[in-house]
Amino acid sequence: MNQVLTILLIGVIALLGNWIGYKVPPMESVPGILLLAVITLIGMGFTRILPFKSPVIVWISLFAMIATSPFFPGNAFTAAAIGKINLLALATPILAYAGLSLGKDIHLFKQLSWRIVVVSLVVFTGTFLFATLFAEIIFKIQGKF
Amino acid sequence: MTEQRVNVFKLHFIVLILVALTEFIGTKKINIGIGVIALFPMLYALILGGFISWPKFKWLKEKEMNAAASILGLSFFLFICKLGANIGPELPKLMSSGVSLLFQEVGHIVGTIALGLPVALWIGLKREAIGATYSLDREPNLAIIVEKFGANSPEARGALGVYICGTLFGAIYMSILASLLGSSGLFHPISLAMGAAVGSGSMMAAATGSLAVIFPEAAKDIAFYSGAANLIMSIIGTYVCIFVSLPLTQRLYKSLEPIIGRKSKHHQNHQEGGQHSA
Numbered sequence: 001m002n003q004v005l006t007i008l009l010i011g012v013i014a015l016l017g018n019w020i021g022y023k024v025p026p027m028e029s030v031p032g033i034l035l036l037a038v039i040t041l042i043g044m045g046f047t048r049i050l051p052f053k054s055p056v057i058v059w060i061s062l063f064a065m066i067a068t069s070p071f072f073p074g075n076a077f078t079a080a081a082i083g084k085i086n087l088l089a090l091a092t093p094i095l096a097y098a099g100l101s102l103g104k105d106i107h108l109f110k111q112l113s114w115r116i117v118v119v120s121l122v123v124f125t126g127t128f129l130f131a132t133l134f135a136e137i138i139f140k141i142q143g144k145f
Numbered sequence: 146m147t148e149q150r151v152n153v154f155k156l157h158f159i160v161l162i163l164v165a166l167t168e169f170i171g172t173k174k175i176n177i178g179i180g181v182i183a184l185f186p187m188l189y190a191l192i193l194g195g196f197i198s199w200p201k202f203k204w205l206k207e208k209e210m211n212a213a214a215s216i217l218g219l220s221f222f223l224f225i226c227k228l229g230a231n232i233g234p235e236l237p238k239l240m241s242s243g244v245s246l247l248f249q250e251v252g253h254i255v256g257t258i259a260l261g262l263p264v265a266l267w268i269g270l271k272r273e274a275i276g277a278t279y280s281l282d283r284e285p286n287l288a289i290i291v292e293k294f295g296a297n298s299p300e301a302r303g304a305l306g307v308y309i310c311g312t313l314f315g316a317i318y319m320s321i322l323a324s325l326l327g328s329s330g331l332f333h334p335i336s337l338a339m340g341a342a343v344g345s346g347s348m349m350a351a352a353t354g355s356l357a358v359i360f361p362e363a364a365k366d367i368a369f370y371s372g373a374a375n376l377i378m379s380i381i382g383t384y385v386c387i388f389v390s391l392p393l394t395q396r397l398y399k400s401l402e403p404i405i406g407r408k409s410k411h412h413q414n415h416q417e418g419g420q421h422s423a
Binding site: 035065107119120126133139145 | 153164167187188194197198205209211219220224227232233234236244245248250257270305307311316322323337344347353368372375376
């Protein structure tokens with residue numbers, strides 16, 4: 001119940017962001033936000049009743065994909081409603097909560113040597129750069145662009 | 146819930162104010178000569194939030210910060226749901242780029258290990274290097290390391306270090322990196338979008354945000370391809386980590402450490418290093 005409420009509250013915050021940042025009138029965002037919340041909750045519930053452990057986000061993205069795919073009833077409405085919600089309007093609350101949780105990691109951070117910071121940055125760079133490079137190479141080979 | 150007595154509404158309210166304020170400020174682009182850096186609401190929100198939670202100010206209690214971390218997980222679900230909904234209408238398009246999507250996953254592994262491990266050894270990390278460089282070290286990766294080596298092992302220390310650095314400045318760093326790589330003109334926005342799905346929600350959000358600002362005309366494609374790459378990553382990522390990247394990193398550590406590893410006070414550590422590889 002707590003989680004349902006939290007999801008809805010985050011939805012309201014995203015709705016506000018979608019209004020201020022992307023000029024979508026709140027009433028137009030309501031159906032999309034509700035659909036996102038419902039699919040998310042279905043995904044969470046589904047993961048809970050599964051007999052084995054699996055990541056929630058797999059099921060949420062799979063259900064969202066199915067609900068908006070051409071072979072699902074009502075897909076045009078669902079896709080259009082969710083389309084009104086700007087992706088970045090959903091990302092801003094994430095990073096706001098992330099910011100509010102940073103304080104607890106600062107004392108741990110102070111115990112680390114500078115070395116781990118260097119390694120972290122190299123790791124972040126490596127994963128982004130090489131994945132981009134590999135995708136680019138394959139696309140070039142396939143002649144896509 | 147373990148965090149009873151925490152007033153989560155206070156957190157939600159702060160976030161509401163932060164979102165309203167930062168969305169009102171909006172996106173700004175700064176040209177720094179070597180590229181364009183995109184500053185946008187989510188980054189202001191991250192920094193302002195970090196400021197509010199700064200321990201010295203005592204504005205937030207440790208419990209509240211932990212609650213914020215658990216709400217963070219839930220807010221990420223809505224973002225994931227939106228990404229999935231972006232893919233649905235264009236499933237056929239996804240099929241046609243299947244090969245690239247699989248290969249970028251290989252790139253994620255190669256990138257962290259091939260770039261990270263040598264540098265880690267060179268500056269003097271020992272077995273910490275294994276945990277630090279086998280993956281991007283988000284929650285599932287930490288769990289894998291702790292399960293295999295124990296919470297007090299050097300490997301777990303390395304993984305935890307990267308995890309904390311990722312939490313503290315991963316998102317900001319990724320958005321700068323995405324800005325620089327994006328404005329370098331070396332890569333197609335779609336390749337960059339796939340690369341941005343690094344396996345961390347906040348880092349991915351920040352990186353794709355930057356890309357969308359730099360390539361506004363490709364914003365839809367960016368969301369689509371990063372969403373697809375992220376989906377594949379979340380389905381096979383954990384297994385790849387357990388069966389491919391961790392064993393690979395351990396093997397490379399064994400052969401590289403004697404060559405580029407520094408002799409240091411940790412010397413005795415590496416004598417037993419790799420024994421745990423089973």
